[in-house]
Amino acid sequence: MSKWVILGVFIAFALVISCVNSSRFDELYQPNWALDHFTYEGELIKMKLDKYSGAGFSSKSKYLFGKVTLQIKLVGGDSAGTVTAFYMSSDGPYHNEFDFEFLGNTTGEPYLVQTNVYVNGVGNREQRLNLWFDPTKDFHSYSILWNQRQVVFLVDETPVRVHSNLEHKGIPYPKDQAMGVYSSIWNADDWATQGGRVKTDWSHAPFIATYKGFEIKGCECPDKVAAVDNMKRCSSGRDKRYWWDEPTVGELSLHQSHQLLWVRANHMVYDYCSDTARFPTTPVECQHHHH
Numbered sequence: 001m002s003k004w005v006i007l008g009v010f011i012a013f014a015l016v017i018s019c020v021n022s023s024r025f026d027e028l029y030q031p032n033w034a035l036d037h038f039t040y041e042g043e044l045i046k047m048k049l050d051k052y053s054g055a056g057f058s059s060k061s062k063y064l065f066g067k068v069t070l071q072i073k074l075v076g077g078d079s080a081g082t083v084t085a086f087y088m089s090s091d092g093p094y095h096n097e098f099d100f101e102f103l104g105n106t107t108g109e110p111y112l113v114q115t116n117v118y119v120n121g122v123g124n125r126e127q128r129l130n131l132w133f134d135p136t137k138d139f140h141s142y143s144i145l146w147n148q149r150q151v152v153f154l155v156d157e158t159p160v161r162v163h164s165n166l167e168h169k170g171i172p173y174p175k176d177q178a179m180g181v182y183s184s185i186w187n188a189d190d191w192a193t194q195g196g197r198v199k200t201d202w203s204h205a206p207f208i209a210t211y212k213g214f215e216i217k218g219c220e221c222p223d224k225v226a227a228v229d230n231m232k233r234c235s236s237g238r239d240k241r242y243w244w245d246e247p248t249v250g251e252l253s254l255h256q257s258h259q260l261l262w263v264r265a266n267h268m269v270y271d272y273c274s275d276t277a278r279f280p281t282t283p284v285e286c287q288h289h290h291h
């Protein structure tokens with residue numbers, strides 16, 4: 001065999017495996033809103049919000065399962081009214097979505113982290129927590145782990161939320177739509193800070209969120225491949241075994257369960273599951289989740 005044939009086989013193999021593991025912004029992402037609100041400083045990407053515009057970026061590909069991590073340093077000082085979001089989402093009216101939303105605050109007051117899960121176009125599953133560190137002082141890692149068994153939101157590798165697959169109880173679970181990865185910063189002073197009472201103070205603009213450490217370890221789904229084929233390709237079978245299908249990532253470890261309990265006991269400020277005013281009947285998935 002000529003070395004070109006070997007190279008060809010190698011490339012074909014790499015395309016079949018399609019596992020992406022990169023830390024580079026340009027390889028994985030592209031700005032998709034307000035390109036002039038981006039700055040590149042070495043390994044850092046800065047995105048700014050001013051009174052003219054917010055900004056956002058999106059992954060070049062869509063993925064089924066895996067783990068996505070961003071390291072973010074949130075807007076410092078007065079960030080009231082601003083929201084910085086990091087999320088995964090599929091397209092269409094029955095889309096699935098896993099959200100991290102960082103709600104800014106006035107100087108010295110704590111950020112809130114809101115998470116939400118949309119399944120088949122329906123959200124209303126907000127949880128809110130404060131953090132055990134100041135997210136504006138340093139970079140911290142925020143990750144979404146997604147497999148057939150669970151969606152886990154992690155902050156510096158500490159799980160802060162788990163959305164489990166309860167299909168055996170007849171509850172739909174997001175696992176059949178490839179998702180893109182997104183981040184954006186925008187003005188949401190109608191609701192974000194202290195219930196919308198504190199407005200964005202534009203004299204403190206621009207508001208800047210800084211990113212590094214871009215990482216996506218997932219099963220890449222080319223647009224031109226049919227959804228069913230992507231599902232087949234991205235599921236473990238006899239011939240291939242993906243790490244996200246291993247039993248060890250199908251549920252939290254004992255240590256992680258303890259971490260989640262600690263977060264819930266000490267840092268959770270709102271959980272839709274216990275909001276009886278909003279949901280007189282406890283949402284079905286809350287009845288089965290053991291926290």
Ligand SMILES: *[C@@H]1O[C@H](CO)[C@@H](O)[C@H](O)[C@H]1NC(C)=O
Pocket residue numbers: 103104105106109110111112192193194195
């Ligand atoms: C902002 O600070 C106030 C006062 O400490 C707090 O009640 C609120 O939860 C904080 N976060 C947001 C996003 O409003």
